Amino acid sequence: MPEPSIYDIQVKTVDGAVQSLADFRGHTLLVVNVASRCGFTPQYAGLEALYRKYQDRGLVVLGFPCNQFGRQEPGTEQEIRQFCSSTYDVTFPLFGKIEVNGPNAHPLYELLKAARPGFLGSKKIKWNFTKFLVAADGTVVARYAPSDTPEQIDAAVGRVVASAPPPPQASTKERRQHARMDRYFDCTYTTAWGSAEGRINSLSSNGCYIESRTAALEPGTILEEITIALPTESLVLRGQVLNPTRGVGFAVQFHDVGPEALKTLAALGD
Numbered sequence: 001m002p003e004p005s006i007y008d009i010q011v012k013t014v015d016g017a018v019q020s021l022a023d024f025r026g027h028t029l030l031v032v033n034v035a036s037r038c039g040f041t042p043q044y045a046g047l048e049a050l051y052r053k054y055q056d057r058g059l060v061v062l063g064f065p066c067n068q069f070g071r072q073e074p075g076t077e078q079e080i081r082q083f084c085s086s087t088y089d090v091t092f093p094l095f096g097k098i099e100v101n102g103p104n105a106h107p108l109y110e111l112l113k114a115a116r117p118g119f120l121g122s123k124k125i126k127w128n129f130t131k132f133l134v135a136a137d138g139t140v141v142a143r144y145a146p147s148d149t150p151e152q153i154d155a156a157v158g159r160v161v162a163s164a165p166p167p168p169q170a171s172t173k174e175r176r177q178h179a180r181m182d183r184y185f186d187c188t189y190t191t192a193w194g195s196a197e198g199r200i201n202s203l204s205s206n207g208c209y210i211e212s213r214t215a216a217l218e219p220g221t222i223l224e225e226i227t228i229a230l231p232t233e234s235l236v237l238r239g240q241v242l243n244p245t246r247g248v249g250f251a252v253q254f255h256d257v258g259p260e261a262l263k264t265l266a267a268l269g270d
Contacts, residue, residue: 006112006134014078019095026168027167028134028136028157030131034063036083038072043149045249052202057162058161058166063084064100066128068125085206127146129146185203189210189223189227198210207252207254209251211249222239223239225238226238
């Protein structure tokens with residue numbers, strides 16, 4: 001009897017649609033059980049940064065909300081999606097809530113735990129943000145603890161991505177479902193303490209994500225002025241820092257966006 005394959009498993013998307021993991025055949029996968037009210041929740045920013053860094057070379061981060069650890073994911077799928085989008089500007093695929101331990105554990109996690117047991121051979125998932133790295137051929141190659149940050153596993157992910165053949169071309173439907181910016185915008189931002197430069201890699205009418213390796217801002221910091229260098233003009237906005245990750249960047253929620261700026265932002269999202 002053939003060994004079970006990750007590509008034989010079906011999951012539910014965050015919108016409730018049934019999807020086969022065969023859709024991700026040929027891609028390197030990082031599978032993570034996530035939660036919105038956990039001490040590790042800020043890892044969303046690093047996971048999104050990993051996804052954007054390696055997406056063109058075939059990496060897909062798959063986020064599976066789970067409420068089994070401290071009841072730290074109590075919301076509905078719609079609430080989870082909104083939280084991830086507005087707080088961390090998450091663009092990688094999210095799925096419906098599942099269980100990862102016990103008699104109702106999802107078949108995906110039964111396969112992952114069997115392939116890569118944890119410390120001293122324990123198969124049990126210990127907490128939110130355990131990570132499984134799956135090569136492009138479906139082999140589960142590594143398991144990382146919740147305390148292993150996306151920044152710490154970046155090099156290992158990069159090696160697995162580099163060893164894979166070119167990923168299959170995404171369909172038009174997939175590109176629409178997981179839209180991302182195909183260009184970056186330089187920006188400057190000003191706080192009460194001075195100005196700095198960054199690069200915007202995601203932009204919407206609600207906010208943006210600014211890559212800034214020198215950023216050491218606190219959550220809630222007000223950006224009095226964000227000047228975005230667009231191809232034909234500069235757009236000046238105001239916002240608030242959300243969940244910064246030192247050495248990576250931070251999400252921004254815009255404040256008091258005027259009608260003309262909204263039009264410009266909407267056009268950029270088309």
